[in-house]
Amino acid sequence: MFRTVAAAGAAALLATFAGTVSASALTVGFSQIGSESGWRAAETTVTQQQAKDRGVDLKFADAQQKQENQIKAVRGFIAQGVDAILIAPVVATGWDAVLKEAQEADIPVILLDRQIDAPDDLYLTAVTSDQVHEGKVAGDWLVGAVGDQECKVMELQGTTGSSPAINRKKGFEEAIAGHPNITIARSQTGDFTRTKGKEVMESFIKAENGGKDICAVYAHNDDMAVGAIQAMKEAGLKPGSDIKVVSIDAVPDIFLAMENGEANATVELTPNMAGPAFDALEAYLKDGTVPPKWIQTESKLYTASDDPKAVYESKKDLGY
Amino acid sequence: MTWIATRLRRLAPQLIALALVVVAITLIAPGFAHVTFQNGRLYGSPMDVLVRAAPVALLSIGMTLVIATKGIDLSVGATIAITGAVAASMVAAGHPLAVVILAALGVGLLCGVWNGLLVGLIDIQPIIATLILMVAGRGIAQLITEGVILTFNRPAFAFLGSGAFLGVPMPVILWVLTGLAIGLLVRVSALGLLIEAVGINRRASMMIGIRARFLIVFVYAAAGLCAAIAGLIVTADIKGADANNAGLWLELDAILAVVIGGTALSGGRFSISASLIGALIIQALNTGILISGWPPEFNLIIKAVVIIVILALQSPVVANSLAAAARVRADLKEPRRSRT
Amino acid sequence: MTREALLESRGISKSFFGIRALANVDFEVRAGEIHALLGENGAGKSTLVKILTGAYRRDAGTIALEGRPVSPRDVGEAQDLGIGTVYQEVNLLENLTVAENLYLGRQPRRFGLIDRRRMEREAKALLAGYGLHLDVGESLSHYSVAVRQIIAIARAADLSGKVLFLDEPTASLDAREVDLVFGILRELRSRGLGIVIITHFLDQVYAIADRVTVLRNGERVGCRAIADLPKRDLIGMMLGRELDEETHHRAEISAEAAHAPAPIRFRDFGKRGSVAPFDLDARPGEVVGIAGLLGSGRSETAFLLFGIDRADSGHLEIDGREVPLASPPEAVKLGFGFCPEDRKTDGIIADLSVRENIILALQARRGWAKPLSPREQAEIARKYIRALDIRPPVAERPIKFLSGGNQQKVILARWLATDPRFLILDEPTRGIDIGAHAEIIRLIEQLCAEGMALVVISSELEELVAYSHRVVVLSDRRHVRELRGAEISTQSIMAAMAADPEESAA
Structure with missing residues (x-):
């Protein structure tokens, strides 16, 4: 298996080398983790779109979830003498050596959607969302939506121990902290999947008086929310009106549910990490403007009033 | 009459374990055993157990036969992903339901036959042979779904996952029928006996004139077919195919169900019904944990501890020492004459 | 009784789940004797051995070693006392060297590390004491079963050194190899060990044992010096009845039947590296015996006849028509049957x-x-x-x-x-007790009389002589001779085995 992956990595490298190098335009290498989720695929699509819109020659390398492939790809970019490198790091550690090589070659590196454990002078900036903030936005929406009503919330956590699960839980709890009328009555992991989200919600409904006691569902991602919505419908409940549904990610399918009145709100984890990255890069290359070490992307809240149908149409072809 | 008694004796450890798990959950969550009839179907946590057990139960049917031949099939989780992807993409493309189902079953059968040929014909060790499809299978599924969760809206197909017939949820009907069909097939015909013979002593079976290769291809094909049915249910359930997560690690739960069911990994004697009860025990634990309200950090520990206890109680070593302990207690009550 | 008993047990009894396996059995071994422990299956031999070697606990009775009462709780404790065991399935590790096998768990150490050189030197010396000169650094899998058996015996003797129990030490050996092992046993006897062997081969008992103890149904029938005990009497002790004489006459096959074309004809059948091409005819009502030393191609012939190994030359004719035979299912379909040697x-x-x-x-x-x-x-x-x-x-x-x-x-x-119309039996009487032995021979004769065609492979020549109409003799993976009717005798078979292949092929 290892050999297959290595071969694929090599093929990706060859593809990078084979790309045409335009003399005038900016050439940027992008080492992507892989395509393990819809969001990741959308990030790749958006990055390519952004590059095209700005006339950037983007060299794309898919690391198939292996850091060694990413390091190889980055070395390949350095050898080609690209103008900048974007890395969506698969893990947090082990980057120092290759980042030093880039620094010595005078190539700025920008990290996308994840931070790493390395001295921050080794990279130009990191463009990521703030997962705690995402949870807080979701929580703030719920606080505003229920007012003074008593509200029992069912929380569908992400994979136990994963950082989005920990942070999105933390942010949500911060938001509802001053509101004793809102309580998280049950919290279980749905492993970020529809199937588990549905299964967990089915159990919650049974445990909470057939769902009559449930005021809201907070899911750490939209997929689990979609599963939970199905569970509620099959139990004869009306998600969106009987039970409020708020989740995070803003994948296209949640907007369909929102359009049907079955979901209430979602917080966007934008796939557009490249936009702010290119902005910072262009400014830096033009007049040496050094960006802050962390560029936080916007965690935008979408609700039914944001024309979910239109948002769906705009997102559905991004590869989610 | 004696037949029923023999069956019950074979299934007793599993039935007792299931009963104990159910009783324990009911003590923790009193509403657990409550079943009502609403929205035209049976409704309640026990029904959740039966419905959610469907994928593992289906996999455990095929897995029982595979393990009986001294094999193992690690690829069935990936086969769920492949068949789910095939079904979802065909439904999305608007093919008739019958065509979709036949195509998915055919693909599952093909996956199984592939494994069977690797194991039976080319004599690759089962764990290695099926690892190939386990790893490659998800990639194939992702190619079909193009990396996205392929969703569709076809109530007739979704019925397989969330519909009910005469009040019984479809997934339950499907796994019970599949279990009955395959169970009857192998026990009414001579397949079951021949499979057991091959599992106990393949060399001797071959010398008796048993076509071991055919039987091995058959059991892996059956495993693939069961995985395909599970794939249909999983896909219909969430009205979408999630190539990354559909059936993920379920092969391990299926192997566990077979082991809880008392079929030895070393092959030979098997019981499909015991494996099905094993699958129910696993799912009862899962549902019980969800309903208990305990933090999710404990899920896997609780599951592991309960399963260790169940397996330990079945092990002959523990059974013997329990019997010995009982003897010692009897001795203490009524001291025997000392032996030389 | 001039000499003292080395190991002496009195009144040993043992029951399993209320079923009596041994009842009040006395047994003794002297220093410097080879003592055969005989009995039919189920007589209690292995239970007795397991009690004396610590594998089982006795229910009643006493055991004394050199006059002192002992009560080994497990095999290790018995070993430490000086009572060793070599089981039928040799308990060695094939992937280790000869020296490592000899010293496993007690390797000579130097500075806490295994002193390999000293271990190999000692191993070499130990085996040389038995007249065996081997490369002790070679892995055990390199050597034949006989050598492994000897190494197992040497290890046990070296470990324990007083009493040695050997369970069927010659079961999978051919005649030459048996001689080799017996040489070792005689050497150990001369060193003053008490040796107990369990075996089914009565000839071997007469060849090596000094005394014999016979068990039947969990009780001791008697203990006799072998020199004073005619074989008939010994069998009588074991069976509790006289063995039928009927194994010693052979039904005649009619002359015209013998000359008519056989319905089952293997022609030029063979497989490279297995058995050289041979012809074999099988007729209803006829037993074809196959004789040969171990490794002469006996079982390989059976595997070819039953399609387990695919022949790469020749063909099979049945009732005058050529038919394919490439797998056991095809053989079964043709009405063949095969009882393999390794049950x-x-x-x-x-x-x-x-x-x-x-x-x-x-x-x-x-x-x-x-x-x-x-x-x-x-x-x-x-x-x-x-x-x-x-x-x-x-x-x-x-x-x-x-x-x-x-x-x-x-x-x-x-x-x-x-x-079946054609039945192939490979060593049908190996490793089974005398009663069953006689029954199986009777059965072979009966099936033959009922018109079945049989091929019987056996290393017991008297047996072959008793029931075969023809005997095919194998040597060096070739069918070298076919004996018929009055030609068949143990002498003629052995002569054919011993003959030069060229000579006999001529």
């Missing part, structure tokens, strides 16, 4: 019941889609359990709990149930 690995399906083992070949021939009904199965099982006197007569008992002789009968029943 445990090739014959029994251990966890299945006697009934299932009996019907399996018939079921395989019918195919999976035409199952025998439970009633048919029970009837077939009952019929053959009665006909072959399979004990215990319990159809649902797993075959692994039966004695070797009864397992062999079940395997015979398995093929008889398919009503």
Whole structure:
């Protein structure tokens, strides 16, 4: 298996080398983790779109979830003498050596959607969302939506121990902290999947008086929310009106549910990490403007009033 | 009459374990055993157990036969992903339901036959042979779904996952029928006996004139077919195919169900019904944990501890020492004459 | 009784689940003697040995070693006392070297590390003491079963050094190898060890033992010096009855039948690296014996005849028509049956019941889609359990709990149930007790009389002489000689085995 992956990595490298190098335009290498989720695929699509819109020659390398492939790809970019490198790091550690090589070659590196454990002078900036903030936005929406009503919330956590699960839980709890009328009555992991989200919600409904006691569902991602919505419908409940549904990610399918009145709100984890990255890069290359070490992307809240149908149409072809 | 008694004796450890798990959950969550009839179907946590057990139960049917031949099939989780992807993409493309189902079953059968040929014909060790499809299978599924969760809206197909017939949820009907069909097939015909013979002593079976290769291809094909049915249910359930997560690690739960069911990994004697009860025990634990309200950090520990206890109680070593302990207690009550 | 007993046990009794396995058995071994422990299967030999070597605890009785009472709690403790055991399935590790096997768990150490050089030197010296000169650094898998057996014996003697129990030490050896092992045993005897051997080969008992103790049904029948004990009397002690004389006459096959073309004709059949091409005819009502030393191609011939190994030369004619034979299912379809030599690995399906083992070949021939009904199965099982006197007569008992002789009968029943026209038996009487032995020979003769064609491979020449109409002699993987009728005798067979291949082929 290892050999297959290595071969694929090599093929990706060859593809990078084979790309045409335009003399005038900016050439940027992008080492992507892989395509393990819809969001990741959308990030790749958006990055390519952004590059095209700005006339950037983007060299794309898919690391198939292996850091060694990413390091190889980055070395390949350095050898080609690209103008900048974007890395969506698969893990947090082990980057120092290759980042030093880039620094010595005078190539700025920008990290996308994840931070790493390395001295921050080794990279130009990191463009990521703030997962705690995402949870807080979701929580703030719920606080505003229920007012003074008593509200029992069912929380569908992400994979136990994963950082989005920990942070999105933390942010949500911060938001509802001053509101004793809102309580998280049950919290279980749905492993970020529809199937588990549905299964967990089915159990919650049974445990909470057939769902009559449930005021809201907070899911750490939209997929689990979609599963939970199905569970509620099959139990004869009306998600969106009987039970409020708020989740995070803003994948296209949640907007369909929102359009049907079955979901209430979602917080966007934008796939557009490249936009702010290119902005910072262009400014830096033009007049040496050094960006802050962390560029936080916007965690935008979408609700039914944001024309979910239109948002769906705009997102559905991004590869989610 | 004696037949029923023999069956019950074979299934007793599993039935007792299931009963104990159910009783324990009911003590923790009193509403657990409550079943009502609403929205035209049976409704309640026990029904959740039966419905959610469907994928593992289906996999455990095929897995029982595979393990009986001294094999193992690690690829069935990936086969769920492949068949789910095939079904979802065909439904999305608007093919008739019958065509979709036949195509998915055919693909599952093909996956199984592939494994069977690797194991039976080319004599690759089962764990290695099926690892190939386990790893490659998800990639194939992702190619079909193009990396996205392929969703569709076809109530007739979704019925397989969330519909009910005469009040019984479809997934339950499907796994019970599949279990009955395959169970009857192998026990009414001579397949079951021949499979057991091959599992106990393949060399001797071959010398008796048993076509071991055919039987091995058959059991892996059956495993693939069961995985395909599970794939249909999983896909219909969430009205979408999630190539990354559909059936993920379920092969391990299926192997566990077979082991809880008392079929030895070393092959030979098997019981499909015991494996099905094993699958129910696993799912009862899962549902019980969800309903208990305990933090999710404990899920896997609780599951592991309960399963260790169940397996330990079945092990002959523990059974013997329990019997010995009982003897010692009897001795203490009524001291025997000392032996030389 | 001039000499003192080395190991002496009195009044040993043992029961399992209320069934008496040994009742008040006395047994003694002297220093410097080879003592044979004999009895039919189930007589209690292995129970007694297991008690004396610490594997089982006795219910009653005393054991004394050199006059002091002992009570070993496990095999290790018995070993430390000086009582060693070598089991039939040699307990060595094939992937380790000879020296490592000899010193496993007690390697000489130097600075805490294994002193390999010293270990190999000592191993070499130890084996040289038995006249065996081997490269002790070579892995054990390199050597023959006989050498492994000797190494196991050497290890046990070196570990324990007073009393040695040997369970069927010669079961898988040919004549030359048996001599080799016996040489070692005589050497150990001269060193003053007490040696107990359990064996089924009575000739070997006469060749090596000084005294013999016979057990029957868990009781001691007697202990006699072998020199004063005619073989007939010994068999009488073991069986408790006189062995029938009927194994010693041979039905004649009519002259015209013998000259008519045989219905089953193997022509030029062979496989490179296995057996050189040979011709073989099988006729109804005729037993063809196959004789040869171990490794001469006996079992390989059987594997070819039954399609387990695919012949790469020649063809098979049945009733004048050429038919393919490339797999056991094809052989079964032709009405062939095959009882393999290695019952445990090739014959029994251990966890299945006697009934299932009996019907399996018939079921395989019918195919999976035409199952025998439970009633048919029970009837077939009952019929053959009665006909072959399979004990215990319990159809649902797993075959692994039966004695070797009864397992062999079940395997015979398995093929008889398919009503075969041609039956190949490879060592049908090996490793089974004398009673079952006689029954199986009687059965061979009966099947032959009923018109079955049989090929019987055996290393017991008297047996072959008794029931064969023709004997094919193998040597060096070639069929070198075919003896017929009055030509057949143990002398003529041995002469053919010993003859130069070129000479006999001429």
